[in-house]
Amino acid sequence: MTEPTLSLRGLTVEIPTRHGLLRPVDKVSYDIAPGEILGVVGESGAGKSMAGNAVIGLLNRPARIAGGEVWLNGTRIDQLGREPMRKLRGKQIGMVFQDPLTSLNPLLTVGDQISETILEHLPLSRAQARERAIAALDEVGIPAAKDRVDSYPHAFSGGMRQRVVIALALCAEPSLIIADEPTTALDVSVQAQIIALLKRLCRDRGTAVMLVTHDMGVIAEAADRVAVMYAGRLAEIGPVADVLGAPRHPYTVGLMGSTPGASRGQRRLTQIPGAMPRLGALPQGCAFHPRCPRRGLNCDVDPAPGLEADGDRSACWFPVSDSEQVPA
Numbered sequence: 001m002t003e004p005t006l007s008l009r010g011l012t013v014e015i016p017t018r019h020g021l022l023r024p025v026d027k028v029s030y031d032i033a034p035g036e037i038l039g040v041v042g043e044s045g046a047g048k049s050m051a052g053n054a055v056i057g058l059l060n061r062p063a064r065i066a067g068g069e070v071w072l073n074g075t076r077i078d079q080l081g082r083e084p085m086r087k088l089r090g091k092q093i094g095m096v097f098q099d100p101l102t103s104l105n106p107l108l109t110v111g112d113q114i115s116e117t118i119l120e121h122l123p124l125s126r127a128q129a130r131e132r133a134i135a136a137l138d139e140v141g142i143p144a145a146k147d148r149v150d151s152y153p154h155a156f157s158g159g160m161r162q163r164v165v166i167a168l169a170l171c172a173e174p175s176l177i178i179a180d181e182p183t184t185a186l187d188v189s190v191q192a193q194i195i196a197l198l199k200r201l202c203r204d205r206g207t208a209v210m211l212v213t214h215d216m217g218v219i220a221e222a223a224d225r226v227a228v229m230y231a232g233r234l235a236e237i238g239p240v241a242d243v244l245g246a247p248r249h250p251y252t253v254g255l256m257g258s259t260p261g262a263s264r265g266q267r268r269l270t271q272i273p274g275a276m277p278r279l280g281a282l283p284q285g286c287a288f289h290p291r292c293p294r295r296g297l298n299c300d301v302d303p304a305p306g307l308e309a310d311g312d313r314s315a316c317w318f319p320v321s322d323s324e325q326v327p328a
């Protein structure tokens, strides 16, 4: 078996507050293999971004990793200091965020930004780095890359800027990309192009991708496997075809019901009743039970079963069985 590029083992993030400890990420375990796209999905506040930020060492204080392990290509990285972590970002981990302008320096040409990153991580001359920058812009579909390499970020449209960010994220040949809502700020027509681009480039290079999104449509389009998060915990994880074809956790069923087109071509738009609880006010038992149509005896008492990396697919005492699945 190939070694996973990224491996989370019981990753736990805590935020100390006056009212006690909050756990926005609670014992989360999953692997991402080389060239694989893992979609991490869930409603706002589920802890998706916090898990990604923990991996890249960019948690905002007072949030901190309080337990578990993060492994990148066989090396444990959750205890690395600031400087080694900074080196890892860019070289081994590329990042694509929702707003391309947060990743781009408005005062530098796109060519200079890509060249700087290349020079920081690869042993090349300035001229070689510039050639690589042009090739990188060309590869992400910037028309006339040779002429546009000396343009500033503001001269590009939103979609083109996100292409530049993808070129920047990939230019030092990282083994992992963390893409956090990479298409949310873009026009619908551009979203699919950007997702297709990310997918193609990462497949070709064998780059693993953690794709954070609230959009089941993006998951269906791009991901190989999907991890569904609820209130800081993994609710369900598995191959996209399995999870979307036959969701087991009632929360996954609900999420699909509220996403047009995600559930096998049906356009069923039903909302999950209620809202995700605040972290400081999680109900006893399974955190989803107050909203769950399948809750049974003790769901309000017993915590949901944990999900180990290679164990069950859903963290539910009463998962939807194959015979209950609605035929396509």
Ligand SMILES: Nc1ncnc2c1ncn2[C@@H]1O[C@H](COP(=O)(O)OP(=O)(O)OP(=O)(O)O)[C@@H](O)[C@H]1O
Binding pocket: 015, 017, 022, 024, 042, 043, 044, 045, 046, 047, 048, 049, 050, 051, 061, 062, 063, 214, 279
């Ligand atoms: N400094 C803080 N103090 C208290 N709670 C916080 C703090 N920072 C983040 N949180 C909480 O941590 C939880 C996880 O946030 P996170 O941004 O990871 O969610 P998300 O699933 O990525 O949501 P979104 O899609 O809205 O970005 C949220 O409930 C958020 O309110």
